[in-house]
Amino acid sequence: MNFDLGPESEAFRTEVAAFLDEHVTSDVRERVRRTGSMHDWELHRALASRGWLAAGWPEEYGGQGRSPLELMAMREELKKRHAPTEGMGMTMLVARTVLEHGTERMRAGIVPRAINGEILICLGYTEPQGGSDVASARTRAEQDGDEWVINGQKVFTTLAEEAAYVFLLTRTSTGSAGPDEGDPPPRQGKHRGLTMFLVPMDAPGIEIHPIRTIGGERTNTVYYTDVRVPDDARVGAVNGGWDVLLRALTYERSGIGEDSRLLSAIVEAAGDPGAAHSASSGDPTVRERLARLAIDVEVAKLLGRRSCWVESTGGTPTVEGSMHKLFSAESRVRFSSVLLDLLGPQGLREVGDPKAVAGGAFAEEFRHAVILPIWGGSSEVQRRIIAERGLGLPRST
Numbered sequence: 350m351n352f353d354l355g356p357e358s359e360a361f362r363t364e365v366a367a368f369l370d371e372h373v374t375s376d377v378r379e380r381v382r383r384t385g386s387m388h389d390w391e392l393h394r395a396l397a398s399r400g401w402l403a404a405g406w407p408e409e410y411g412g413q414g415r416s417p418l419e420l421m422a423m424r425e426e427l428k429k430r431h432a433p434t435e436g437m438g439m440t441m442l443v444a445r446t447v448l449e450h451g452t453e454r455m456r457a458g459i460v461p462r463a464i465n466g467e468i469l470i471c472l473g474y475t476e477p478q479g480g481s482d483v484a485s486a487r488t489r490a491e492q493d494g495d496e497w498v499i500n501g502q503k504v505f506t507t508l509a510e511e512a513a514y515v516f517l518l519t520r521t522s523t524g525s526a527g528p529d530e531g532d533p534p535p536r537q538g539k540h541r542g543l544t545m546f547l548v549p550m551d552a553p554g555i556e557i558h559p560i561r562t563i564g565g566e567r568t569n570t571v572y573y574t575d576v577r578v579p580d581d582a583r584v585g586a587v588n589g590g591w592d593v594l595l596r597a598l599t600y601e602r603s604g605i606g607e608d609s610r611l612l613s614a615i616v617e618a619a620g621d622p623g624a625a626h627s628a629s630s631g632d633p634t635v636r637e638r639l640a641r642l643a644i645d646v647e648v649a650k651l652l653g654r655r656s657c658w659v660e661s662t663g664g665t666p667t668v669e670g671s672m673h674k675l676f677s678a679e680s681r682v683r684f685s686s687v688l689l690d691l692l693g694p695q696g697l698r699e700v701g702d703p704k705a706v707a708g709g710a711f712a713e714e715f716r717h718a719v720i721l722p723i724w725g726g727s728s729e730v731q732r733r734i735i736a737e738r739g740l741g742l743p744r745s746t
């Protein structure tokens with residue numbers, strides 16, 4: 350591939366960068382830190398007012414028809430500034446799936462509100478007993494006349510406290526009869542009894558309990574007790590939820606992103622002759638470790654661009670997206686522990702400590718990085734996709 354994103358994307362990057370310099374302020378960062386919410390309404394609405402929540406969607410659906418390369422330039426700028434855009438990512442991937450599988454009421458009523466930045470949609474896939482094995486969902490939806498009655502528990506429903514809807518994975522049949530002969534592998538057994546719904550978060554019977562993670566981010570456990578929704582809250586066919594979910598997962602491949610901001614900060618810290626910490630650019634072992642970090646940052650960036658290039662040439666970057674997610678998540682974990690090692694005890698000073706190096710960003714990244722190989726599909730899940738779909742190895746289970 351040509352790793353240059355091209356003049357149109359670079360022009361768009363300049364526009365986005367100027368906008369973000371104005372809107373991703375220290376106030377926004379402070380709010381995110383205080384609430385643990387990986388979303389900021391002010392920034393979200395400002396992005397919506399420029400039409401950038403749906404920048405890559407076709408114009409007939411309310412988007413700007415921007416190319417995957419332009420979107421890559423925008424994503425790189427957002428990630429460079431640690432902009433809190435998880436709400437945007439989740440909402441738009443569900444909205445995109447709803448355009449394909451949702452009812453007319455959803456397409457006309459919910460999707461435009463998502464594009465305009467009025468509402469968020471959260472993801473209700475993971476359950477406490479199932480973890481990565483989402484197809485083992487036990488949250489039941491039972492039909493009662495024109496309605497469905499939902500009972501169960503989800504865990505790690507990020508932004509449930511802000512969202513207007515949850516894109517909910519439910520079990521509508523046991524699907525335990527085992528695979529039918531000739532069934533394609535993804536729809537065997539338990540995968541066949543699943544159905545997706547778009548459930549309003551203010552429906553009676555929904556209870557949200559916060560979970561604070563080690564990185565400071567907030568996510569939630571959500572209980573569903575006799576929650577009633579009409580049949581037109583269903584997305585896709587009854588027992589056809591796995592296909593809808595797989596479609597949604599293809600839109601969820603933003604990767605994690607490299608951390609060039611911290612690399613610049615550590616290079617600067619290492620060059621400070623009066624510093625109290627132990628990293629010094631005069632030490633050859635420090636220089637070597639910094640060079641390795643710089644290589645990881647570059648590799649993560651290029652894997653992201655490769656995935657985007659596959660998309661821009663009409664492909665679906667399932668394997669490339671997994672490679673990017675896997676490498677960038679794991680290199681961020683390595684990166685954050687090397688940084689603390691280089692800085693010594695000074696690196697542990699937290700945000701708010703006037704003596705903290707780079708405002709406490711190193712300690713913060715160390716706590717935050719541990720969740721990266723888990724959320725959005727764990728590293729083992731990504732390795733499995735690469736092994737089976739990329740290398741053609743046999744299925745492991």
Ligand SMILES: Cc1cc2nc3c(=O)[nH]c(=O)nc-3n(C[C@H](O)[C@H](O)[C@H](O)COP(=O)(O)OP(=O)(O)OC[C@H]3O[C@@H](n4cnc5c(N)ncnc54)[C@H](O)[C@@H]3O)c2cc1C
Pocket residue numbers: 471472473474475477479480481482504505506507508562566568720723724725726727728729730
């Ligand atoms: C901060 C945070 C936010 C999240 N937000 C959301 C959200 O908004 N919505 C949502 O639905 N989910 C969300 N998740 C869930 C996340 O995407 C993972 O799917 C989930 O955390 C995995 O379950 P678990 O933590 O119980 O780990 P487990 O699945 O129990 O995994 C434990 C370990 O076993 C490994 N493992 C699991 N299965 C296999 C296998 N088949 N082969 C080899 N190794 C395996 C895993 O890689 C991991 O190392 C979030 C998670 C976190 C931590």
